[in-house]
Amino acid sequence: MGVSQRLKSRFRKFLQRPGTTVDLGPLEKRLPAVEAREEALQELDDEALTAAAGEAKTFEEICAVGREAARRALEQRPYDVQLLGAMALLSGKVAEMATGEGKTLTATVAAYGHVRLGNGPVHVLTVNDYLARRDATWMEPVYKLLGLTVGWVTEASTPQERREAYAADVTYVSVSEAGFDYLRDQLVTDVEDRVQRALATAIVDEADSILIDEARVPMVLAGNVVGESDPVHNAADLVRALRPGKDFEVADDGRSVAFTDAGLKALEEKMDLDLYSDEHVAELSAVNVALHAEALLRRDVDYIVRDGSVELIDEMRGRVAQRRRWPDGLQAAVEAKEGLRATAEGEVLDTITVQAYIALYKTVCGMTATAVHVGEQLREYFKLEVAVIPSNTPNIREDEPDRIYSAHDMRDEALVEEIKIAHEKGRPVLIGTLDVKASELLAKQLAAAGVPSVVLNAKNDDEEATIIAEAGALGAVTVSTQMAGRGVDIRLGGSDEKDRDAVVELGGLFVIGSGRHDSRRVDDQLRGRAGRQGDPGGSVFFVSLEDNLVTRHAGDILPSSPRMDMDGVVHDDQVDYAVEHAQRVAEGVNHEIHRNTWRYSVVIEQQRIALAERRERLLTSEVATIMLLERSPEKAKETDEDVLSDAARAIALYHLDRLWVDHLAELSEVREGVHLRALGKLDPLDEFHRAAVPAFQKVFTEIESRTIATFEEVDLTDGWEPDRADLVRPSATWTYLVHDNPFGSELDRLIAAVGRRLTSGAE
Known part of the structure; x- marks a missing residue:
C-alpha cells in the first residue's frame, strides 16, 4: 500500500470514530460517604483538620477533608460535581468540565489527594506563567490547611527560587518552563545544581491544548555559537524586489511558493552565481526561505511586530506564543x-517535545472543557480516558445554527448589524475573530457604525484579565481573537456584577464567532464563555463561503449555485454539510500530522532515555573512573584519586553532551531528507530508522574513545581544570520553543492534500 493510500485509510477511520467516555457510576457511589463525613469535620478546629488531612487515605476521606478545607480557606464549598472531577483526576483520567464549573479548585483537591496517595510531588502544568502564579497564590490557603506546601515557577524565577518551588508538595508551573528546567537539569555537571526532583504526577490544566495542540512542539535549550552567520538577510533584500506572478508563483492552498525560471534568472544575475551548483546550497536555501517569509507569512495574522521584535501567534489561542x-x-x-536584526538561533544542546516531556511523569491526568473531541488521540498518545463531569446547574445557553453567507462583505455587514442591535439594547457581546488583523478590521467597522468596542488580541495580551473582567458589563462590546476562549470567567453585569439583573433580563452574554476555526474545540471554548453556571446566554457563528477553512477543505463539494436570499444568507443543506465537513477534515489533517511527528519522535525519545541513563550513572557514580582505570591504567594510577574522579566525570560528561548535540543535528538533517522519499515508494519512517539506529550506536562507542583520548592528552599534574582539555561548554544558554513550520514538510503537505481529496466519501 502506498503512502497516499495509507493516509486515505487513516483519514476515513478518523472521520468515523465516535468519542467514548468512562462510566462515572463507581465514582458517584462514593459521594454519600463524602457527605456523611461533612458534619464531623466541621466540628474540628483548624489544627485538628490539618491533622485529619495528614491521615486521609481513601478517595472519600480525601474529598471530604478537601471540601472542608476549601470551605474554610476560600468560603467555597466544592460541589459534588467538583468532587467527581477530583476523583476522576485521582483515577488518572482527563475530566471534561464545563466553563465556570471550578476546575482550579477541583485540581487542588486532586493534587492534595495524589500527595496523600503517595504519588507526589505533584506538578500542576498550566498554559502560561500568569495562571501558574495566580492559581498557586489563590489556592495556597487551602493547601496550608491541608498541611501541604505549594510553590510556583515563572520565566522570571531564579534557579534558587525554582529549586525551592519544586521542593514543595505541589508546584504550579507552565508546561514550557517545566520542560526547560528538565532540559537544563539534564546538562548539569553537579547533582546539587538540579532544580527539579523526580517527575511523579502531572495534573494538566487545559489538557486538550497542552496534550494535543502543543504536543509536538519541541522545547529547545540552545547555546551560543561563535561566528554564527546570517545569510538570510541578504537574500531577503533580493527577494523583496521580485514580482508575484512573474518571478514567483504561490500555490492555490497558500502553503507553498516557487520561483519561476525568470525569477531564478534574475536572482542568479544579481548574486553572480549558479544557485543550483553544489557549492551554493546555503544560498539556495536562504533565498527559498526568504521567499516563503515574503510571500506567505502575514503580519498580524501569523505574527506581530512589537518592541522591535517578531512575536509569533499561537493560532489555537490567539495569544503571542512566548x-x-x-x-x-x-x-x-x-x-x-x-527590517529587524536577526536573533540568534544558536546550537541546539538538547530538545524534547511537550508530548515526550509529559510522558516522563509516572502519573498523568488533566482537565479541560473540551476533551471528548480528542478522546481517541488522548487514548492513543497518553493512554488517557475522558470522564465527562456533569455541570452543577443545567446549561440554558441558546446556541443558534450557523449563519452562512456567500461572501465576506455580506457576512461582515450582517455581523456588524447584529452586534449593533444587541449593543443598542445593552446586551453585552463578545466577538471571537480568527486573527489579529480580523479583530482590528472588525473594530474599525463597528466604530464606523457608531458602536464602541474594546479589542483584545496578541498586541495587548497584558490587559487580558482587565478586559475580560468587564466583558459581561451592560452594553460592553469586546472583540477578541481566540485568547478569550480559555481560562477566563465572564461575570454578567461586569466584575462587580452590579448590573447582573439587567443583563440577565436581556438574555445574558451574547457570543458571536466571526468564522469557524480549524478546530471544533476552539469554537466550543468560545461558546463556553456564555452560559456559565446556569447563567442565560447565547451564541452564533457567522460563516462566509470565502473563509479559508471552507475554500481549503470543502471547495470541491460546495454546490455551484447554493440557495440563498437577497442578503446573501445561504439556506442550503449541502452547504451546511460542507462547512461541518471542512472542519472535520482540518482536524483530520492536524491529527495525521501529529501522528506522523510522533512516529519519528518515538525512536529519538528511546535514544534520549538510554543516553540519560548513561549520563546519570556518569554523574552519580565512579563509572568513568573505573573505565579509565581499565582502559588507561598507567596514567590513571599515577593520578591523585580525587583529581582522577573529577577529571573522569567531567571529561565523560562533556563528550556525552557534545555527541548528543551532534547526533540531534544529524537526525534533523536525516529527517528533512527522508521526507522527500514519501513521494516515492520508500517508507520515510523506515528510512529514518535505518539511519538513526546505527548513528546512535556509534555515539556510545565514541563517548568512550573520546573520553580516553582526552584523558591521555591532558596534563593532570597540577589538578584538574576543564579549560586545559578545551572542554569549553557554552558561556550562555537560552530556551525557546520551535513553532510549527506553517508550510509543513513535504510529507505534511502530502497529508494535507490527501485530507482535502477525502470529501463526502470519507464520512
Missing part, C-alpha cells in the same frame, strides 16, 4: 522582511 520561533531559518527571514 519564546516561540520558526525553524530552518524562517524566523531570521521574517526578521529580515521586517
Whole structure:
C-alpha cells in the first residue's frame, strides 16, 4: 500500500470514530460517604483538620477533608460535581468540565489527594506563567490547611527560587518552563545544581491544548555559537524586489511558493552565481526561505511586530506564543522582511517535545472543557480516558445554527448589524475573530457604525484579565481573537456584577464567532464563555463561503449555485454539510500530522532515555573512573584519586553532551531528507530508522574513545581544570520553543492534500 493510500485509510477511520467516555457510576457511589463525613469535620478546629488531612487515605476521606478545607480557606464549598472531577483526576483520567464549573479548585483537591496517595510531588502544568502564579497564590490557603506546601515557577524565577518551588508538595508551573528546567537539569555537571526532583504526577490544566495542540512542539535549550552567520538577510533584500506572478508563483492552498525560471534568472544575475551548483546550497536555501517569509507569512495574522521584535501567534489561542520561533531559518527571514536584526538561533544542546516531556511523569491526568473531541488521540498518545463531569446547574445557553453567507462583505455587514442591535439594547457581546488583523478590521467597522468596542488580541495580551473582567458589563462590546476562549470567567453585569439583573433580563452574554476555526474545540471554548453556571446566554457563528477553512477543505463539494436570499444568507443543506465537513477534515489533517511527528519522535525519545541513563550513572557514580582505570591504567594510577574522579566525570560528561548535540543535528538533517522519499515508494519512517539506529550506536562507542583520548592528552599534574582539555561548554544558554513550520514538510503537505481529496466519501 502506498503512502497516499495509507493516509486515505487513516483519514476515513478518523472521520468515523465516535468519542467514548468512562462510566462515572463507581465514582458517584462514593459521594454519600463524602457527605456523611461533612458534619464531623466541621466540628474540628483548624489544627485538628490539618491533622485529619495528614491521615486521609481513601478517595472519600480525601474529598471530604478537601471540601472542608476549601470551605474554610476560600468560603467555597466544592460541589459534588467538583468532587467527581477530583476523583476522576485521582483515577488518572482527563475530566471534561464545563466553563465556570471550578476546575482550579477541583485540581487542588486532586493534587492534595495524589500527595496523600503517595504519588507526589505533584506538578500542576498550566498554559502560561500568569495562571501558574495566580492559581498557586489563590489556592495556597487551602493547601496550608491541608498541611501541604505549594510553590510556583515563572520565566522570571531564579534557579534558587525554582529549586525551592519544586521542593514543595505541589508546584504550579507552565508546561514550557517545566520542560526547560528538565532540559537544563539534564546538562548539569553537579547533582546539587538540579532544580527539579523526580517527575511523579502531572495534573494538566487545559489538557486538550497542552496534550494535543502543543504536543509536538519541541522545547529547545540552545547555546551560543561563535561566528554564527546570517545569510538570510541578504537574500531577503533580493527577494523583496521580485514580482508575484512573474518571478514567483504561490500555490492555490497558500502553503507553498516557487520561483519561476525568470525569477531564478534574475536572482542568479544579481548574486553572480549558479544557485543550483553544489557549492551554493546555503544560498539556495536562504533565498527559498526568504521567499516563503515574503510571500506567505502575514503580519498580524501569523505574527506581530512589537518592541522591535517578531512575536509569533499561537493560532489555537490567539495569544503571542512566548519564546516561540520558526525553524530552518524562517524566523531570521521574517526578521529580515521586517527590517529587524536577526536573533540568534544558536546550537541546539538538547530538545524534547511537550508530548515526550509529559510522558516522563509516572502519573498523568488533566482537565479541560473540551476533551471528548480528542478522546481517541488522548487514548492513543497518553493512554488517557475522558470522564465527562456533569455541570452543577443545567446549561440554558441558546446556541443558534450557523449563519452562512456567500461572501465576506455580506457576512461582515450582517455581523456588524447584529452586534449593533444587541449593543443598542445593552446586551453585552463578545466577538471571537480568527486573527489579529480580523479583530482590528472588525473594530474599525463597528466604530464606523457608531458602536464602541474594546479589542483584545496578541498586541495587548497584558490587559487580558482587565478586559475580560468587564466583558459581561451592560452594553460592553469586546472583540477578541481566540485568547478569550480559555481560562477566563465572564461575570454578567461586569466584575462587580452590579448590573447582573439587567443583563440577565436581556438574555445574558451574547457570543458571536466571526468564522469557524480549524478546530471544533476552539469554537466550543468560545461558546463556553456564555452560559456559565446556569447563567442565560447565547451564541452564533457567522460563516462566509470565502473563509479559508471552507475554500481549503470543502471547495470541491460546495454546490455551484447554493440557495440563498437577497442578503446573501445561504439556506442550503449541502452547504451546511460542507462547512461541518471542512472542519472535520482540518482536524483530520492536524491529527495525521501529529501522528506522523510522533512516529519519528518515538525512536529519538528511546535514544534520549538510554543516553540519560548513561549520563546519570556518569554523574552519580565512579563509572568513568573505573573505565579509565581499565582502559588507561598507567596514567590513571599515577593520578591523585580525587583529581582522577573529577577529571573522569567531567571529561565523560562533556563528550556525552557534545555527541548528543551532534547526533540531534544529524537526525534533523536525516529527517528533512527522508521526507522527500514519501513521494516515492520508500517508507520515510523506515528510512529514518535505518539511519538513526546505527548513528546512535556509534555515539556510545565514541563517548568512550573520546573520553580516553582526552584523558591521555591532558596534563593532570597540577589538578584538574576543564579549560586545559578545551572542554569549553557554552558561556550562555537560552530556551525557546520551535513553532510549527506553517508550510509543513513535504510529507505534511502530502497529508494535507490527501485530507482535502477525502470529501463526502470519507464520512
